[in-house]
Amino acid sequence: xxxxxxxxxxxxxxxxxxxxxxxxxxxxxLMAGAPTRRSVTGEPRGPLCGMGICFECRVTIDGVPHQRSxxxxxxxxxxxxxxxxxxx
Amino acid sequence: xRDSFDILVAGAGxxxxxxxxxxxxxxxxxGLVDDNPAAGGQIWRSGGELPGDARxxxxxxxxxxxxxxxxxxxxxxxxPGVLHAERGDGECAELxxxxxxxxxxxxxxxxxxxxxxxxxxxxxxxxxAMVRGGVPIxxxxxxxxxxxxxxxxxxxxxxxHGARIVAVCDQAPWSRLLRFGARLLTEPAxxxxxxxxxxxxxxxxYLTGCWIVAAHGHDRLESVTLRQGNKQWNVPCDFVGxxxxxxxxxxxxxxxxxxxxxxxxxxxxxxxxxxxxxxCAGEPTGIGGVELAVLEGxxxxxxxxxxxxxxxxxxxxxxxxxxxxxxxxxACALDPQLRSLPxxxxxxxxxxxxxxxxxxxxxxxxxxxxxxRCGMGPCQGRICGPATEFLFGxxxxxxxxxxxxxxxxxxxxxxxxxxPHPNSAPEGAFPTFAxxxx
Numbered sequence: 420x421x422x423x424x425x426x427x428x429x430x431x432x433x434x435x436x437x438x439x440x441x442x443x444x445x446x447x448x449l450m451a452g453a454p455t456r457r458s459v460t461g462e463p464r465g466p467l468c469g470m471g472i473c474f475e476c477r478v479t480i481d482g483v484p485h486q487r488s489x490x491x492x493x494x495x496x497x498x499x500x501x502x503x504x505x506x507x
Numbered sequence: 508x509r510d511s512f513d514i515l516v517a518g519a520g521x522x523x524x525x526x527x528x529x530x531x532x533x534x535x536x537x538g539l540v541d542d543n544p545a546a547g548g549q550i551w552r553s554g555g556e557l558p559g560d561a562r563x564x565x566x567x568x569x570x571x572x573x574x575x576x577x578x579x580x581x582x583x584x585x586x587p588g589v590l591h592a593e594r595g596d597g598e599c600a601e602l603x604x605x606x607x608x609x610x611x612x613x614x615x616x617x618x619x620x621x622x623x624x625x626x627x628x629x630x631x632x633x634x635x636a637m638v639r640g641g642v643p644i645x646x647x648x649x650x651x652x653x654x655x656x657x658x659x660x661x662x663x664x665x666x667x668h669g670a671r672i673v674a675v676c677d678q679a680p681w682s683r684l685l686r687f688g689a690r691l692l693t694e695p696a697x698x699x700x701x702x703x704x705x706x707x708x709x710x711x712x713y714l715t716g717c718w719i720v721a722a723h724g725h726d727r728l729e730s731v732t733l734r735q736g737n738k739q740w741n742v743p744c745d746f747v748g749x750x751x752x753x754x755x756x757x758x759x760x761x762x763x764x765x766x767x768x769x770x771x772x773x774x775x776x777x778x779x780x781x782x783x784x785x786x787c788a789g790e791p792t793g794i795g796g797v798e799l800a801v802l803e804g805x806x807x808x809x810x811x812x813x814x815x816x817x818x819x820x821x822x823x824x825x826x827x828x829x830x831x832x833x834x835x836x837x838a839c840a841l842d843p844q845l846r847s848l849p850x851x852x853x854x855x856x857x858x859x860x861x862x863x864x865x866x867x868x869x870x871x872x873x874x875x876x877x878x879x880r881c882g883m884g885p886c887q888g889r890i891c892g893p894a895t896e897f898l899f900g901x902x903x904x905x906x907x908x909x910x911x912x913x914x915x916x917x918x919x920x921x922x923x924x925x926x927p928h929p930n931s932a933p934e935g936a937f938p939t940f941a942x943x944x945x
Contacts, residue, residue: 422687423884429785439641441554441640443640445637446637446642447587447641449626449627449642450641450643458854459858460860462728462860463625463852465626465628465891466624467631467857468617469629469630469633469635469636469640470543470549472886472889472890473886474757475857483597485885485912486595487595489636490578491544492544493594497540503717
């Protein structure tokens with residue numbers, strides 16, 4: 420099977436992208452160039468610990484907020500949105 | 508969801524996998540619950556190449572018949588013999604056990620410096636995990652900093668993925684790292700690995716007694732300022748991996764009431780904690796690395812499965828390896844100058860954006876929590892707690908459920924069947940609502 424056939428298509432902040440199997444949602448968001456969240460005083464933030472402990476990587480996945488994106492693998496058709504940016 | 512096990516293992520890193528596999532050989536019902544998408548923990552995180560040991564343990568686990576609960580996060584221990592866990596989709600599980608093996612691992616210690624909250628500034632292990640999770644690192648300029656043997660391992664791994672390692676900075680002075688290197692002569696495998704890592708990143712600057720004093724950038728990282736002695740200079744980079752050695756994850760052991768001594772879980776020769784039938788293995792008993800974690804996991808698994816003779820043989824081997832724990836701690840001792848890294852405006856608590864200046868004048872962790880909301884966000888002080896311990900000498904106290912944020916529906920299902928939580932305040936301490944009796 421070709422790499423293209425094995426890649427996973429998802430939406431990040433309304434933009435379609437495709438990633439390799441095994442890619443975390445946090446990695447997809449980083450590749451899309453978006454911060455994962457805004458802090459309580461409005462600073463852009465990205466992942467820190469990479470292991471589900473710091474909660475900096477929280478995003479909304481398929482409408483469910485506060486998902487730790489570094490612990491979740493991308494799945495076909497997933498829709499991800501990050502704080503302060505419109506949902507697709 | 509409800510299930511129950513003869514032996515339940517919490518954490519599927521090296522110690523947890525070894526514990527589950529060793530216990531399973533005795534033909535009992537074994538459960539392995541873990542927060543990550545796949546087994547391996549952090550050091551053997553899936554994605555990219557894994558060492559032979561990791562592949563062998565993962566294969567053994569797959570062949571073992573152990574019931575695997577991957578992607579479940581334990582958030583409460585409402586009564587003896589029961590854990591509550593939640594999955595990302597909100598599903599809640601009640602997991603019963605006769606014996607419990609805690610293999611909860613460790614996390615990186617982070618120290619705040621100006622700019623450490625910028626996107627693309629991560630932990631050293633954090634950056635490594637993100638690359639294993641698919642972040643493209645080829646041709647990216649990377650500074651790896653902090654302290655501990657993890658730095659070289661991460662730098663070597665990122666280099667293999669095509670990263671341009673600009674510098675590796677360990678805060679420890681050269682003399683101390685040399686002493687640690689000499690200590691490794693008694694651990695030839697570790698020494699060989701260290702040399703291999705160093706060779707893998709030859710060409711990159713390896714700086715000792717050196718640390719990041721500030722990270723710069725607008726919406727994301729653009730450069731860092733490094734300091735070594737009196738010298739200070741700026742280095743453009745795309746990513747920073749910065750972690751100051753490891754701190755153990757002892758929230759679950761502490762919630763269960765296991766005795767904790769100087770920040771680590773106390774265990775006997777069988778890895779049993781102060782609570783009979785509850786064992787602990789790996790980094791929560793002392794930061795000793797993957798080899799010791801596997802050994803401790805095997806001892807705990809055999810002891811919990813009622814095979815004391817075999818456990819005793821391994822316990823003798825463990826005793827010979829405990830010296831490495833102290834040597835590692837000494838090598839990673841933090842330079843007091845790192846306390847002056849944060850400026851008044853530097854965020855110390857990232858969840859609640861509590862600034863360094865706000866924390867001055869508070870005498871304890873509890874006082875700071877109550878007055879400033881430091882440590883009151885979703886990470887529950889896992890990041891800022893170890894930082895404030897170093898900065899102010901505060902001890903993080905009072906672990907209470909839920910030990911991770913959980914959905915109200917999960918808490919609801921937890922409390923309905925159980926009555927008052929054993930750790931909850933005595934009756935009358937707070938006004939309570941009348942409860943209908945069936």
